[in-house]
Amino acid sequence: xxxxxxxxxxxxxxxxxxxxxxxxxxxxxxxxxxxxxxxxxxxxxxxxxxxxxxxxxxxxxxxxxxxxxxxxxxxxxxxxxxxxxxxxxxxxxxxxxxxxxxxxxxxxxxxxxxxxxxxxxxxxxxxxxxxxxxxxxxxxxxxxxxxxxxxxxxxxxxxxxxxxxxxxxxxxxxxxxxxxxxxxxxxxxxxxxxxxxxxxxxxxx
Amino acid sequence: xxxxxxxxxxxxxxxxxxxxxxxxxxxxxxxxxxxxxxxxxxxxxxxxxxxxxxxxxxxxxxxxxxxxxxxxxxxxxxxxxxxxxxxxxxxxxxxxxxxxxxxxxxxxxxxxxxxxxxxxxxxxxxxxxxxxxxxxxxxxxxxxxxxxxxxxxxxxxxxxxxxxxxxxxxxxxxxxxxxxxxxxxxxxxxxxxxxxxxxxxxxxxxxxxxxxxxxxxxxxxxxxxxxxxxxxxxxxxxxxxxxxxxxxxxxxxxxxxxxxxxxxxxxxxxxxxxxxxxxxxxxxxxxxxxxxxxxxxxxxxxxxxxxxxxxxxxxxxxxxxxxxxxxxxxxxxxxxxxxxxxxxxxxxxxxxxxxxxxxxxxxxxxxxxxxxxxxxxxxxxxxxxxxxxxxxxxxxxxxxxxxxxxxxxxxxxxxxxxxxxxxxxxxxxxxxxxxxxxxxxxxxxxxx
Ligand SMILES: [Zn+2]
Numbered sequence: 001x002x003x004x005x006x007x008x009x010x011x012x013x014x015x016x017x018x019x020x021x022x023x024x025x026x027x028x029x030x031x032x033x034x035x036x037x038x039x040x041x042x043x044x045x046x047x048x049x050x051x052x053x054x055x056x057x058x059x060x061x062x063x064x065x066x067x068x069x070x071x072x073x074x075x076x077x078x079x080x081x082x083x084x085x086x087x088x089x090x091x092x093x094x095x096x097x098x099x100x101x102x103x104x105x106x107x108x109x110x111x112x113x114x115x116x117x118x119x120x121x122x123x124x125x126x127x128x129x130x131x132x133x134x135x136x137x138x139x140x141x142x143x144x145x146x147x148x149x150x151x152x153x154x155x156x157x158x159x160x161x162x163x164x165x166x167x168x169x170x171x172x173x174x175x176x177x178x179x180x181x182x183x184x185x186x187x188x189x190x191x192x193x194x195x196x197x198x199x200x201x202x203x204x205x
Numbered sequence: 206x207x208x209x210x211x212x213x214x215x216x217x218x219x220x221x222x223x224x225x226x227x228x229x230x231x232x233x234x235x236x237x238x239x240x241x242x243x244x245x246x247x248x249x250x251x252x253x254x255x256x257x258x259x260x261x262x263x264x265x266x267x268x269x270x271x272x273x274x275x276x277x278x279x280x281x282x283x284x285x286x287x288x289x290x291x292x293x294x295x296x297x298x299x300x301x302x303x304x305x306x307x308x309x310x311x312x313x314x315x316x317x318x319x320x321x322x323x324x325x326x327x328x329x330x331x332x333x334x335x336x337x338x339x340x341x342x343x344x345x346x347x348x349x350x351x352x353x354x355x356x357x358x359x360x361x362x363x364x365x366x367x368x369x370x371x372x373x374x375x376x377x378x379x380x381x382x383x384x385x386x387x388x389x390x391x392x393x394x395x396x397x398x399x400x401x402x403x404x405x406x407x408x409x410x411x412x413x414x415x416x417x418x419x420x421x422x423x424x425x426x427x428x429x430x431x432x433x434x435x436x437x438x439x440x441x442x443x444x445x446x447x448x449x450x451x452x453x454x455x456x457x458x459x460x461x462x463x464x465x466x467x468x469x470x471x472x473x474x475x476x477x478x479x480x481x482x483x484x485x486x487x488x489x490x491x492x493x494x495x496x497x498x499x500x501x502x503x504x505x506x507x508x509x510x511x512x513x514x515x516x517x518x519x520x521x522x523x524x525x526x527x528x529x530x531x532x533x534x535x536x537x538x539x540x541x542x543x544x545x546x547x548x549x550x551x552x553x554x555x556x557x558x559x560x561x562x563x564x565x566x567x568x569x570x571x572x573x574x575x576x577x578x579x580x581x582x583x584x585x586x587x588x589x590x591x592x593x594x595x596x597x598x599x600x601x602x603x604x605x606x607x608x609x610x611x612x613x614x615x616x617x618x619x620x621x622x623x624x625x626x627x628x629x630x631x632x633x634x635x636x637x638x639x640x641x642x643x644x645x646x647x648x649x650x651x652x653x
Binding site for chain 2: 001002003004005006007008009027028029030031032033035036038039040041042043048049050051054055056058084085086089090091104106107108109110111112114117118120121122144145146148
């Protein structure tokens with residue numbers, strides 16, 4: 001291609017200021033795929049999406065979920081989504097912004113949902129994730145605990161779990177407890193849950 | 206011709222460049238002129254000055270390239286010194302690009318290397334436009350994807366959807382992981398681009414958060430617990446910075462405590478770095494092999510002295526040694542390197558009219574289209590909040606919404622109704638507005 005390079009170099013010398021330059025094209029393949037996901041969203045009434053940075057930043061958005069049944073009925077839970085430029089090669093980063101008493105969500109907002117980490121596949125999409133999050137509220141599961149205390153209560157005493165959830169949603173602190181970390185760790189040694197069952201979201205593909 | 210050649214410092218190179226051959230590329234014209242032109246006109250950008258980048262710069266300089274530039278945002282760390290052979294202990298803390306350029310210029314006379322100590326995203330399109338070939342020595346998918354999008358954005362297609370050679374920006378991409386590596390040639394419009402074959406990269410292994418929190422079983426689980434869960438618990442709001450040694454040390458210390466609690470062995474500082482930054486130990490010789498292949502392909506593309514690799518070489522030294530060349534095929538609908546569908550419009554066509562036209566267009570047959578232009582969402586069918594925000598655009602001329610650019614790329618998503626079957630699709634369009642000064646033919650800028 002050297003002849004071509006030479007021709008180009010000569011042309012460049014001749015036409016240094018001929019055109020105003022090419023604007024940079026920054027839209028990545030990830031953004032385009034996300035655009036498709038978003039334009040095809042089909043959310044249940046209990047879920048709403050918003051774009052804090054306006055209509056042209058789809059890579060950062062928020063989803064609020066108002067469960068219409070189960071322990072969390074009546075609550076509103078906000079999640080932030082951060083989508084990488086190499087989406088869908090990589091799953092979005094999702095955090096729960098609402099403090100919640102939940103076995104699969106910790107107080108830092110980390111969420112244990114298999115399709116967000118170990119079971120993410122590029123054929124999944126934003127809709128699948130939102131359904132997966134919704135499902136965590138209708139069927140919290142004590143076998144994949146991130147909040148160990150909440151998981152133990154759900155397993156051993158569902159009535160108390162229900163009342164704890166109610167109290168937490170009403171603004172009371174259920175588990176802010178100075179020995180929480182210690183409890184968690186001793187609890188761990190007592191129960192070795194080696195098999196990890198996570199909710200399979202594949203049915204929503 | 207060869208007889209007339211003056212004495213050369215590059216005797217071996219001359220054997221390739223001055224003599225005709227049977228296995229040469231289609232446009233090969235051997236001779237002194239070729240050798241001189243390569244030195245004068247070929248400008249190569251090396252992206253990355255790490256393990257592969259150091260090798261690439263040295264190999265390209267020794268292959269007779271005189272105009273090189275190198276871009277890298279990192280500073281030299283002690284742990285680099287075993288394989289990034291251009292760096293010395295006293296260089297720790299200095300920008301890799303600057304030291305690498307200086308060292309190669311000291312050793313190879315006549316070569317000029319311009320370093321750029323910055324992020325690849327910091328440079329504008331004119332910067333990249335200036336190079337004839339881009340050689341990639343990177344370790345991230347994200348950075349490759351970015352450079353690929355930039356290189357493909359120069360590509361133009363003619364009215365018959367044939368790529369125009371003068372707009373092609375060839376790339377040579379190398380990559381290594383331990384004893385494995387790959388070298389590939391990407392000529393946008395001719396070979397598959399990075400995005401056409403992104404599925405070649407295996408997804409990262411991610412541990413379930415609940416395993417990290419409850420049932421850690423190995424050292425990596427302890428490290429990820431400290432990195433992903435404990436960090437946020439202790440440093441509320443402060444982001445973890447993998448390049449900050451204090452942060453890394455903190456994660457390491459926490460991981461050690463966690464490992465002790467569960468009776469797990471094997472947490473070390475370097476494993477912590479490896480897990481957090483997703484690094485696989487680099488092998489100097491793998492870098493050397495892959496870089497040599499890449500440098501040679503760069504020379505072949507520029508000079509035509511031999512046919513180029515077509516198009517993907519894998520090297521595996523894990524058990525014995527295997528190398529294999531695979532010819533991957535382009536994704537003809539690739540959003541980044543593909544031609545897209547050509548659409549000619551009057552400047553008065555409104556966005557609504559345009560969306561209606563897509564339904565009738567024989568190559569698209571797309572209903573319920575959402576439209577995005579250079580990161581601006583012109584119209585979104587869903588969700589309702591975005592539909593409402595973009596609805597007012599429907600009555601405006603598309604030409605105005607595209608900033609009165611006579612020809613450009615748009616992307617559309619919607620439902621494709623083909624053979625009575627509905628499927629969802631994402632398409633690239635080359636839009637040309639009729640009757641605008643300056644558009645003399647149907648040629649059209651390509652790219653992402
Ligand atoms: Zn492509």
